[in-house]
Amino acid sequence: MEKLLLLGAEAIAQGAIDGGMSGIYAYPGTPSTEITEYVQNNKIAIERNIHRNWSANEKTAVEAALGMSYAGKRAMACMKHVGLNVAADPFINAAITGVNGGLVITVADDPSMHSSQNEQDSRFYGKFAMIPMLEPSNQQEAYDMAYESFELSEKFKIPVLMRITTRLSHSRSGIKRKEIKSENPLTYPDDPIQFVLLPSNARKRYKGLLGIQSSIEEAAEKSKYNKYIDGKDKSLGIIACGIAFNYLMENYPENNCPHPILKIGQYPMPYSLLDKIVNECDKILVLEDGYPFVEEQIKGYFDKSGKITGRLNGAIPRDGELNPDIVGKALGKEVKQFFKIPEIVKNRPPELCSGCAHRDIYTALNETMKEFGKQKVFSDIGCYTLGALPPWNAINSCVDMGASITMAKGAADAGVRPSVAVIGDSTFTHSGMTALLDCVYENTPVTIIIADNATTAMTGGQTSPATGRLEQICIGLGVKPEHVRVLTPLPKFHEEMIKVIREELLYEGVSVIIPRRECIQTATRSKKEQRVKAEEVTQ
Amino acid sequence: MKADIILSGVGGQGIVSIAATIAQAALDNNLFIKQSEVHGMSQRGGAVYSHLRISDREIASDLIPLGHADIIISVEPMESLRYLPWLKEDGWLVTNSTPFINIPDYPDLKSLHLEIEKFPNHILINADEIARQVKSPRSSNIVMLGAASPFLEIPIENFEQAIGKIFGRKGEKIVELNIQALHAGREYSLTHQKEKV
Numbered sequence: 001m002e003k004l005l006l007l008g009a010e011a012i013a014q015g016a017i018d019g020g021m022s023g024i025y026a027y028p029g030t031p032s033t034e035i036t037e038y039v040q041n042n043k044i045a046i047e048r049n050i051h052r053n054w055s056a057n058e059k060t061a062v063e064a065a066l067g068m069s070y071a072g073k074r075a076m077a078c079m080k081h082v083g084l085n086v087a088a089d090p091f092i093n094a095a096i097t098g099v100n101g102g103l104v105i106t107v108a109d110d111p112s113m114h115s116s117q118n119e120q121d122s123r124f125y126g127k128f129a130m131i132p133m134l135e136p137s138n139q140q141e142a143y144d145m146a147y148e149s150f151e152l153s154e155k156f157k158i159p160v161l162m163r164i165t166t167r168l169s170h171s172r173s174g175i176k177r178k179e180i181k182s183e184n185p186l187t188y189p190d191d192p193i194q195f196v197l198l199p200s201n202a203r204k205r206y207k208g209l210l211g212i213q214s215s216i217e218e219a220a221e222k223s224k225y226n227k228y229i230d231g232k233d234k235s236l237g238i239i240a241c242g243i244a245f246n247y248l249m250e251n252y253p254e255n256n257c258p259h260p261i262l263k264i265g266q267y268p269m270p271y272s273l274l275d276k277i278v279n280e281c282d283k284i285l286v287l288e289d290g291y292p293f294v295e296e297q298i299k300g301y302f303d304k305s306g307k308i309t310g311r312l313n314g315a316i317p318r319d320g321e322l323n324p325d326i327v328g329k330a331l332g333k334e335v336k337q338f339f340k341i342p343e344i345v346k347n348r349p350p351e352l353c354s355g356c357a358h359r360d361i362y363t364a365l366n367e368t369m370k371e372f373g374k375q376k377v378f379s380d381i382g383c384y385t386l387g388a389l390p391p392w393n394a395i396n397s398c399v400d401m402g403a404s405i406t407m408a409k410g411a412a413d414a415g416v417r418p419s420v421a422v423i424g425d426s427t428f429t430h431s432g433m434t435a436l437l438d439c440v441y442e443n444t445p446v447t448i449i450i451a452d453n454a455t456t457a458m459t460g461g462q463t464s465p466a467t468g469r470l471e472q473i474c475i476g477l478g479v480k481p482e483h484v485r486v487l488t489p490l491p492k493f494h495e496e497m498i499k500v501i502r503e504e505l506l507y508e509g510v511s512v513i514i515p516r517r518e519c520i521q522t523a524t525r526s527k528k529e530q531r532v533k534a535e536e537v538t539q
Numbered sequence: 540m541k542a543d544i545i546l547s548g549v550g551g552q553g554i555v556s557i558a559a560t561i562a563q564a565a566l567d568n569n570l571f572i573k574q575s576e577v578h579g580m581s582q583r584g585g586a587v588y589s590h591l592r593i594s595d596r597e598i599a600s601d602l603i604p605l606g607h608a609d610i611i612i613s614v615e616p617m618e619s620l621r622y623l624p625w626l627k628e629d630g631w632l633v634t635n636s637t638p639f640i641n642i643p644d645y646p647d648l649k650s651l652h653l654e655i656e657k658f659p660n661h662i663l664i665n666a667d668e669i670a671r672q673v674k675s676p677r678s679s680n681i682v683m684l685g686a687a688s689p690f691l692e693i694p695i696e697n698f699e700q701a702i703g704k705i706f707g708r709k710g711e712k713i714v715e716l717n718i719q720a721l722h723a724g725r726e727y728s729l730t731h732q733k734e735k736v
Contacts, residue, residue: 168601246600338627339623345646
């Protein structure tokens with residue numbers, strides 16, 4: 001079969017499709033978005049009618065995937081690392097209920113915070129839930145692991161966590177495919193109360209989960225993804241997890257690493273292999289992208305001997321993603337650098353697109369806020385977060401999805417007037433609706449600006465369940481219809497926008513302002529597609 | 540055969556298309572490839588880059604180590620200099636001379652060009668102008684690919700085929716225009732090299 005040229009994210013999608021997946025559930029988030037997008041455009045997925053629409057958030061995604069697994073089918077939920085915080089509740093509990101059809105939760109971590117609020121390492125969540133984890137080192141493994149992950153999940157009847165990082169997710173390579181499996185038929189769980197986590201059942205299930213720990217450890221020991229590669233020079237042993245293995249091998253182009261290497265791709269940690277390398281070698285260097293997950297577990301609190309080195313003792317920087325140079329330096333290799341960046345080169349930070357509607361709403365908001373003082377605008381996560389940078393400097397917070405409205409509420413409760421929230425349409429349905437309900441419940445004096453560009457713009461323009469029904473949702477949640485104000489953010493309506501914003505800032509209750517204009521990126525793209533279609537018709 | 544390539548520019552300038560075209564051509568030549576790119580936040584008018592590695596042997600790392608890049612291909616002059624720490628001692632700097640100015644402190648263009656001309660191995664090409672000449676103003680990125688093509692050990696026919704595969708969805712006309720842009724860039728680069736010798 002011809003090799004496919006795929007991003008790591010796409011390789012996971014193709015592996016899952018070929019592995020018999022019936023549905024994928026996700027909320028877009030860099031660096032995980034391309035997994036679901038690939039399924040959406042894939043021919044087999046379309047023919048098989050694999051479920052592939054976006055979910056409102058990561059929690060609903062995991063729950064829906066769990067429901068599909070309940071019905072015996074193979075399902076995947078995908079998200080970025082911080083999305084797993086949102087989905088933590090069903091994620092941890094799915095380990096207790098167990099699964100029927102294979103259930104795989106794929107999480108893309110973002111060490112170095114290329115486009116995220118933090119660097120958290122999802123392997124801790126996998127350990128916390130006590131489920132098997134897979135961590136591919138390259139695109140082919142990403143495909144193979146996704147393909148086999150449903151079987152692993154069905155074998156132990158528990159969910160599997162697949163962990164990747166930005167670099168692998170967004171790097172392309174050639175992939176060899178396997179035979180396409182058929183989908184599972186509809187079936188129901190063997191135990192009728194398995195999915196009922198009432199305390200009496202949950203206790204039983206939890207004991208069951210604890211009971212299989214030794215077998216999932218054994219599976220990791222035997223896994224082809226955990227490999228002990230012997231070396232003569234035992235003065236150092238190297239443990240390389242996931243993509244770190246590639247950076248290690250980059251330093252030995254002839255495949256001639258003299259030291260023993262333990263390559264880890266499946267967890268729980270393969271303890272006997274770890275025993276072997278730690279006992280055989282004088283020193284241990286742990287290479288892992290993310291937190292010192294393996295390092296901490298093998299080091300323990302009392303190991304002061306300095307035998308184990310890695311992120312904790314500074315052999316590898318404590319933060320940021322790995323690369324071949326960092327690994328090379330830890331191995332004592334010289335990094336050759338011939339040129340420096342000339343001083344003439346200036347920074348070029350990201351910015352709101354020219355013609356973006358957010359520019360117009362921030363211009364109007366800034367002018368209005370001059371009358372009311374600084375530091376009162378809580379914002380959220382999306383393109384509009386770029387309003388924190390010059391020339392706008394318009395917003396004062398960005399914490400997690402949905403936090404703008406609830407933080408504005410807390411500030412209003414503290415006496416801040418006016419207290420303003422800026423949130424996007426997609427973020428609003430992700431996590432803002434319940435926050436708005438809290439405001440309505442207490443008639444908190446807040447002004448919520450839902451910047452509606454009819455898409456999830458930051459991640460490249462995915463559909464949003466809120467499109468076309470924001471006013472309905474707000475009124476349905478109890479906002480007074482006369483305080484749901486729709487605007488068209490364009491410079492020619494500048495004065496009118498200021499007037500409406502001022503009126504609502506002065507109102508002592510819940511008000512929602514919806515500046516609505518389609519994202520300039522999606523608008524341009526759909527125009528272009530229409531033109532291509534029109535040309536095809538005329539040809 | 541091995542080529543470590545850094546592609547650079549500003550979000551939205553089409554470096555992903557260049558990367559995809561080289562990667563496709565390399566794949567058609569049964570070469571191994573790894574191409575890592577930047578998505579998300581930085582795409583909004585910020586500096587973007589892609590590490591592209593092609594080789595007849597399996598490639599370990601998705602990222603190029605410092606001081607190892609054979610060539611930097613940039614669709615924007617200032618962005619060509621941002622990734623110099625990765626360039627080999629005798630590596631090539633192939634860059635568009637037309638700036639993309641979206642910051643208030645963009646450097647003086649003449650000084651920028653002088654900085655680039657310090658490198659003995661450089662091609663400074665007005666890709667925007669050449670793209671206009673072949674009546675495909677949006678193809679300046681493919682002009683840049685053409686300008687870099689003499690330094691990549693891949694036959695030009697493979698780049699043509701790759702353009703066909705990658706732009707095919709957009710229609711036959713777009714494919715033709717991009718192939719013309721490819722040749723125009725290549726031509727400039729070849730004559731410029733000869734002039735220097």
